[in-house]
Structure formats: structure tokens, C-alpha cells
Amino acid sequence: MGYEVIELWREPRVVQVVGLGRSTLWSLVKDGEFPAPVPIHDGGRAVGWPSNEVISWVQNRIAAARTKAE
Numbered sequence: 001m002g003y004e005v006i007e008l009w010r011e012p013r014v015v016q017v018v019g020l021g022r023s024t025l026w027s028l029v030k031d032g033e034f035p036a037p038v039p040i041h042d043g044g045r046a047v048g049w050p051s052n053e054v055i056s057w058v059q060n061r062i063a064a065a066r067t068k069a070e
Helices: 012-017 022-030 051-069
Strands: 047-050
Touching: 012 022, 012 051, 047 051
Parallel strands: none
Antiparallel strands: none
């Protein structure tokens, strides 16, 4: 039985993968247009994004752009 490996990506990795600037990323999170990060550990300030949610967001953007182009 297989399983999907999900990593928690920190902000620099997310910015690199999606191709957005930091302020744009946080603006999209605030507006509910990008997945919100999750705390990496209780009581800490460090947050990360589940890799599967980031990848899904990118795939949806690609699909929407291709559908719009048709």
C-alpha cells in the first residue's frame, strides 16, 4: 500500500515554487486565495505550507489558464 509524502514547505520554498513575491503570497493568503500555512510546532512562530496544497494550487492555476486560452 502506497502513500503520498507530504512535506511542510517554508516560505522561501513556496515563493520559489509558485513564482510570487513574499508580499503577494501573504496578500493571497489573507484574501483566502492561497492555502494558509500551518504551525510547524505548538507555541512556535514557524509555519509551513503542506506541499500537496501548494502543488494543487499551482495545478489549478495552470488548468484555469489553459481553459481560458481555449
